Amino acid sequence: xxxxxxxxxxxxxQIDEYLDQIVQGGLVFKEGVRFYLEGRSEEFETHLALLxxxxxxxxxxxRNIESQLYLRTLIPESRGDVLGLLESADKVLNxxxxxxxxxxxxxxxxxTEVHQQFLDLVDYAINCSEHTVGxxxxxxxxxAAVRDHIxxxxxxxxETNRMAETIKRTIFRRRMALSRKIHVRYxxxxxxxxxxxxxxxxxxxxxxxxxKYE
Amino acid sequence: xxxxxxxxxxSGIFLGWSLGANHAAxxxxxxxxxxxxxxxxxxxxxxxxVTLGAVFGGAGTTQTINQLGAxxxxxxxxxxxxxxxxAVAWMTYLKLPVSTSQAIVGGIIGWNLFTGSxxxxxxxxxxxxxxxxxxxxxxxxxxxLFLLLERTLKRARIHLLEIDAxxxxxxxxxxxxxxxALGANNIANVMGLFVPASPFHDVTLGHGLTFSGTQQLxxxxxxxxxxxxxxxxxxVMVTVGSDLYRITPLSGLVVVLAESxxxxxFSSQTLEALLLRLHxxxxxxVPLSSTQAVIGAVVGxxxxxxxxxxxxxxxxxxxxxxxxxxxxxxxxxxxxxFFVQNVFEQRVIAAQPAAAPLxxxxxxxxxxxxxxxxx
Numbered sequence: 001x002x003x004x005x006x007x008x009x010x011x012x013x014q015i016d017e018y019l020d021q022i023v024q025g026g027l028v029f030k031e032g033v034r035f036y037l038e039g040r041s042e043e044f045e046t047h048l049a050l051l052x053x054x055x056x057x058x059x060x061x062x063r064n065i066e067s068q069l070y071l072r073t074l075i076p077e078s079r080g081d082v083l084g085l086l087e088s089a090d091k092v093l094n095x096x097x098x099x100x101x102x103x104x105x106x107x108x109x110x111x112t113e114v115h116q117q118f119l120d121l122v123d124y125a126i127n128c129s130e131h132t133v134g135x136x137x138x139x140x141x142x143x144a145a146v147r148d149h150i151x152x153x154x155x156x157x158x159e160t161n162r163m164a165e166t167i168k169r170t171i172f173r174r175r176m177a178l179s180r181k182i183h184v185r186y187x188x189x190x191x192x193x194x195x196x197x198x199x200x201x202x203x204x205x206x207x208x209x210x211x212k213y214e
Numbered sequence: 215x216x217x218x219x220x221x222x223x224x225s226g227i228f229l230g231w232s233l234g235a236n237h238a239a240x241x242x243x244x245x246x247x248x249x250x251x252x253x254x255x256x257x258x259x260x261x262x263x264v265t266l267g268a269v270f271g272g273a274g275t276t277q278t279i280n281q282l283g284a285x286x287x288x289x290x291x292x293x294x295x296x297x298x299x300x301a302v303a304w305m306t307y308l309k310l311p312v313s314t315s316q317a318i319v320g321g322i323i324g325w326n327l328f329t330g331s332x333x334x335x336x337x338x339x340x341x342x343x344x345x346x347x348x349x350x351x352x353x354x355x356x357x358x359l360f361l362l363l364e365r366t367l368k369r370a371r372i373h374l375l376e377i378d379a380x381x382x383x384x385x386x387x388x389x390x391x392x393x394x395a396l397g398a399n400n401i402a403n404v405m406g407l408f409v410p411a412s413p414f415h416d417v418t419l420g421h422g423l424t425f426s427g428t429q430q431l432x433x434x435x436x437x438x439x440x441x442x443x444x445x446x447x448x449x450v451m452v453t454v455g456s457d458l459y460r461i462t463p464l465s466g467l468v469v470v471l472a473e474s475x476x477x478x479x480f481s482s483q484t485l486e487a488l489l490l491r492l493h494x495x496x497x498x499x500v501p502l503s504s505t506q507a508v509i510g511a512v513v514g515x516x517x518x519x520x521x522x523x524x525x526x527x528x529x530x531x532x533x534x535x536x537x538x539x540x541x542x543x544x545x546x547x548x549x550x551x552f553f554v555q556n557v558f559e560q561r562v563i564a565a566q567p568a569a570a571p572l573x574x575x576x577x578x579x580x581x582x583x584x585x586x587x588x589x
Contacts, residue, residue: 008379015375075378076249077462082374140374 011068014061015140018086019133021058022093025051026126029096033122036103037115048100055097062090081208085136088201092129095197099190108187109180117167118188124160125191128153128198135205139212146209153202160195164188219413222288223431225296227438230404232302233314234264234442237400239450240473240508241392244466245385246451250378253448259386260393260447261440267397268405268436269429271481285325290562291407293554294321297546298403304542305535306450312539313503316345318403320540324547329563344500345536348476349510355472356514363468364518381463388470392504395477397436402501405435465515472511477504506536 032047065086069079102108110118135149167188171181242256285291298314298321305312319341326333367377414427461469479485480502489496509532554560 005376005379008375012373012375073249075374078374141371144368 007068007072008074011065011072011074012140014065014068015086016137018058018061018065019089019136021054021061022089022133023130025054025058025093025096026129028054029100030122030126032100033103034119037110037118045104048104051097051100055093058090058093062086078208078212081204081211084204085139085201085208088197088204089132089136092132092194092197092201095190095194096126096129099187099194102187102190106183108183110184110187111171111174111176113174114167114170114184117163117170118191121160121163121167121188121191124156124163125194125198127156128160128195131156132198132201132205135202139205139209143209143212146205150202150206153198157195157199160192164192219288222292223408223413223434225292225299226405226408226435229295229299229302229314230435230438231442231445232299232306233400233404234261234439234444235446236302236306236312236314236442236450237396237439237504238443238447240504241396241470242385242389242447243451243508244461244469245389245463246448248461248463248466250382250385250463250466251389253451255386256389257444257447259390260443263390263393264397264439264443265433265436267394267399268401268432268439269397271394271398271483285322285407285410285563287561287564288408288413289554289560290325290329290551291410293550293562294318294325294547295404295407297321297324297550298543301539301543301546305539306446308535312535313345313505314400314403315341315501315503316536316540317543318406318501320543321547322407323540324544325551325562327544328548328551331563340498341500344480344498344502345506348480348502349506349513351479352472352476352507352510353514353517355475356468356511357518359472360465360468360515360518363464367464377464381467384467385463385470388467388474392470392474392477395474395481396504397439399477399481399502400504401432401435401439404439405431406501461512461515465519468515469508469511472514473504473507476507476510477502503536505532 028047028051032044032051035041035044035047066083069075069083075082131149131152135146135153138145138149168185171184174181238257238260241260242251242253245251246253246256285294298317301317301320302312302314319338323333323338325331372380408431409428412427412431414430416427417425417430419425479497480500483499486496486499509529513529551562555562
């Protein structure tokens with residue numbers, strides 16, 4: 001019996017650690033973008049490396065959790081939903097890492113007047129991912145709170161879209177090469193994808209929570 | 215014990231096997247079908263506790279079953295148990311969670327009708343009334359327990375994985391308790407018939423411990439139930455654990471808990487003594503249908519959840535089995551007794567039936583009754 005609870009605790013800790021990686025990844029991403037915009041390339045690259053490390057760690061944790069849940073036939077009723085949630089949450093971290101990597105590879109030239117807007121855009125998108133993680137944590141402990149997190153994710157997603165639109169409007173009304181405009185749009189679209197993926201996770205989360213209430 | 219005696223008791227063993235095969239679902243069906251407990255583990259735990267319950271708690275309900283009709287010749291007991299066993303096995307083959315308690319009543323009434331023995335109407339009223347009260351009580355307990363558990367879990371904010379671990383442990387513990395209660399309550403259906411004609415004598419084990427003849431009989435019955443659970447119990451589990459209502463592990467725990475409470479209430483001599491001491495009305499010690507209790511509990515949980523409705527078609531099928539089983543047992547007993555008496559020339563009733571209904575006691579009747587065993 002003690003072994004049963006020990007294993008349960010271990011998986012529980014792994015899930016928490018996995019979700020921590022997503023939250024911390026978001027914070028590192030925010031800092032990374034800020035460093036990029038401030039031209040602090042060394043710090044930016046350090047943050048990118050850190051983020052990639054986090055993504056790898058999260059992947060390993062997710063695989064461990066998946067195999068533990070299957071091998072020990074834990075939560076047979078909700079296993080499918082939990083695995084689906086963890087996998088789709090992993091995509092959020094993947095998009096976050098890919099986006100920062102694109103900054104490093106493509107070195108987009110963002111006009112100074114959209115810097116603050118870009119920081120706000122990143123802020124909203126990361127808020128989405130943080131509340132998604134909050135929602136997943138609530139799914140495990142406090143189902144009633146899931147709804148609050150989902151509502152916040154939806155709100156921040158709308159804000160992300162609004163901010164991305166503002167950036168695009170600003171850029172496309174500016175005198176600059178079309179290729180550069182498209183490049184900036186491409187980057188705002190990438191950040192938007194973080195919020196969109198977080199929203200997709202919340203759709204799954206909402207269904208999983210309803211199933212638990214059944 | 216002679217080979218002939220063993221042969222006659224074999225029908226009780228067969229009935230025990232049928233009961234085990236059919237009733238394992240009531241105890242561990244939800245746990246196994248929700249993949250919380252492996253079938254092998256469930257079968258071993260159920261087998262051990264059913265046997266313990268039968269040996270140490272089976273006397274109370276046996277008194278009632280013998281009040282209904284004291285089958286006082288071993289050949290008669292054999293025939294009744296065989297007919298009932300076949301009826302239950304048939305229902306098991308059809309994957310219906312049938313009531314052995316109801317089938318045995320049909321069998322005893324069949325014996326009474328064949329031999330012209332009177333049927334104790336008080337006993338039959340007592341037994342039949344529990345057919346209504348036990349599922350209602352189980353539904354009530356399940357309803358209340360489920361709501362209580364749900365509220366507690368909401369407040370406690372326990373991690374889903376921890377709830378899973380607690381539920382798993384709970385299903386095993388409650389399953390073991392329910393198995394004990396099942397053995398204590400239902401052994402009367404399996405071996406109660408043989409008590410008035412029991413071939414076993416009391417054995418003193420030392421330190422003042424006595425292993426009575428009835429307990430020896432019940433040990434054999436308990437082991438037969440355990441083997442039934444292990445070898446064929448998985449079939450009916452599908453019906454109880456998934457077809458009737460999609461049971462979650464947590465609601466499964468509530469269902470088994472409610473069922474074991476009801477079985478305990480109707481089989482505990484300790485509780486009866488306590489109520490008597492307190493000058494309170496007692497609960498009749500009657501071999502209940504654990505199937506009815508479990509179905510009642512499932513309906514109770516369904517009502518508490520207010521979600522997916524209970525599958526009424528399956529419920530109807532199960533209820534039909536409850537009507538068919540006693541009627542089939544009655545008919546089969548009557549026909550079998552005719553053959554046993556007239557074709558095999560065996561006495562199915564003692565030469566001089568007891569004036570008063572026999573009551574099972576710890577001490578089994580000395581020797582075997584009926585001319586069959588005469589030298």
